[in-house]
Amino acid sequence: MTITARRVSLDTSKLLPNRLRLAVLLNPLISRQASIIRGINQYLLKENVDVEIIFGNEIVSEHQDIEDIWFDGIIADYSDSLQINTFERTSLPIVGVLEQSEAIEKKFSVMTVGINSKACIDMAVDCFVSAGIYYIGCYDVLDDASDPRYIGRMHAFNSLSEREDIQTSTFHGMLTNFRSWKQENQRLINWINSLPKPCGIVVINESRSKALLDACLEVGYLVPGEVSIITLKENNIDDFITRQKMTGIKMPLTEVGELACDMLIRKIRKERVKFKSGLISPSDIDFGETTQSNVELDPVVIQVNTYIRNNFRRGIKVQQVVDSIGFSRTLVEKKYKEKMGYSIHKALHDAKLDNAKHLLMTTDLSVSDIAKMSGYSAEEYLYRVFKAEVNMTPVDFRGRNKA
Incomplete structure (x- = not known):
């Protein structure tokens, strides 16, 4: 059958x-x-x-x-x-x-x-201008010239040429593979070198922002001192893949x-x-560490903050920060305190503590590992800092704040 x-x-x-x-x-x-x-x-x-x-x-x-x-x-x-x-x-x-x-x-x-692409670009540009930056770059990716998203962004950026208070430049990044990545990175570096400093760059997404930040560090440009970066932010992936938290336009997806x-x-x-x-x-900008406020325009402040952001995880001391500037400790500490309202020691202390808090809230790493990744010499020292600053242990802080 x-x-x-x-x-x-x-x-x-x-x-x-x-x-x-x-x-x-x-x-x-x-x-x-x-x-x-x-x-x-x-x-x-x-x-x-x-x-x-x-x-x-x-x-x-x-x-x-x-x-x-x-x-x-x-x-x-x-x-x-x-x-x-x-x-x-x-x-x-x-x-x-x-x-x-x-x-x-x-x-x-x-x-x-x-x-509204134009509103995103305008918000980023206004942020740069408010910090005294008048040369603006746009880092986009040319995948499909007929893609409405690409057309929208380019139309928005090209419309900036009508403004008399700024100058603009555009870099069209290409899709890459293992063979072409090095060549594409060199194209990006050549473009960065061609921009007057200081400049601000609006970037299409977080992954390209990381590429831009890495290129700036490779060449030796201070971020945000010489190059400021604002990304069109889809999520918080930069918290995990970059040394500095990106300033980003919150996309209302x-x-x-x-x-x-x-x-x-x-x-x-x-x-x-x-x-x-x-x-x-x-409706909002998520301010990070790749843009500068007016108070940070002083070259000494920029160099101190940049060095701390890039090196606090290594357990650096104030003297190492000062040595990186090239002036006397008295002069650097005095100027920094005048401009920022607090000491270099506090800036270094806050960078380490904020990083430890972030890792406690967003990862399952052990307290010992977090202490090392935040620049503390020992887990016990991190416990003492938390007790003094937060009035609780790192474990208790994680229990109350972990997402």
Whole structure:
């Protein structure tokens, strides 16, 4: 006897008539898109929307008629040309998400929502100008010249040429591999060398910011003394891969997800949507150690702070900091105290303690390892510092503050 198997398709809409079926064509393994997905989830939970969500780009292909796939609505990645070409011809409720600028927001036939690139660039430039820096560089990556995100950033940066108070320069980084990395790094160094100092550089993301910081250290430029860096910040990866915490524009990716989901649900329910395209501007800068405040413009202060940031983990003393400057200890300590309001000893002490606190809150490393990685000579000394400064042990601090 021959048994023939037959695939049975279950239509969940008949079992759960009020449940919406959404396709979210974003990759949760990509940090930027994962943050957008988080915003989508927050909206659905807040509004108590009953949904079934299908993730992934694999349900879209060049040969597929999207009308044959049963969804109530779709949130698509509009930095993906395949998705754009597929969805521009469908009648399904769709919202495209991307990083964009005013120059391209009217390009698409579907509703779109994304980050206002011009507002991000303007915020970074204003930060540089407030610190007395008037030569601004943009470090982007030329992957696909037709990518709407790249177009948006370049349009935003090119618009700076209309400002009379600054000068600008652009570096187009390339995708690299093990063979081409050294050549690309030399291109970056050549560009940095060509910039007047001091200068400020806006960087596309944290990984490229690390490459820029490493290149500056390799050549010997002080960061932030001669080169200041602001990154478009998707997450806090720089806390783990760089010596200095990056100053970054907080990208409102979660808010993009919330707004995209709100627009899609309203369209599915045939409710009024206030606008076809939504641009969300960043609301804050996460200040780190790669930009300088006005008080830090003094060369002695810049050199002291840079040396401490790059070397406190080695357990350095105040005398080593002073020796790196080349002036007498009395002069350096006096000038630093006048400008900063506290001593070099306190700056060194705070750098070590702050690093220990950060590692206690964000890692599972032992207290002994954290003491060594923060520049303390022994675990017992770290305990004494915590007792004096925080009035608790490192273990108690971790228990109360670990995420």
